[in-house]
Amino acid sequence: MSILRDFGRFWWDFIVGDEWRMAVIVAVATVVGGLAAHGAWVDGQIIAVGVAAAVMAAVCLVVIDAGRKDKT
Numbered sequence: 001m002s003i004l005r006d007f008g009r010f011w012w013d014f015i016v017g018d019e020w021r022m023a024v025i026v027a028v029a030t031v032v033g034g035l036a037a038h039g040a041w042v043d044g045q046i047i048a049v050g051v052a053a054a055v056m057a058a059v060c061l062v063v064i065d066a067g068r069k070d071k072t
Contacts, residue, residue, distance in 0.1 A: 022062055
């Protein structure tokens with residue numbers, strides 16, 4: 001059981017790490033993109049650009065917020 005627990009902790013640290021907000025944002029963007037692709041609401045290229053833009057914007061916002069917290 002220790003091996004399974006250690007394996008789970010590794011993946012939790014690898015995916016979530018110190019910034020849980022990034023993991024949530026990437027998961028939500030991936031799910032929304034997957035649902036849009038499955039429902040064929042939008043062309044695949046637009047979905048790819050939209051998901052990439054959402055993740056990049058989220059990274060910028062989280063980094064800016066982390067920088068502000070360090071200065072206070």
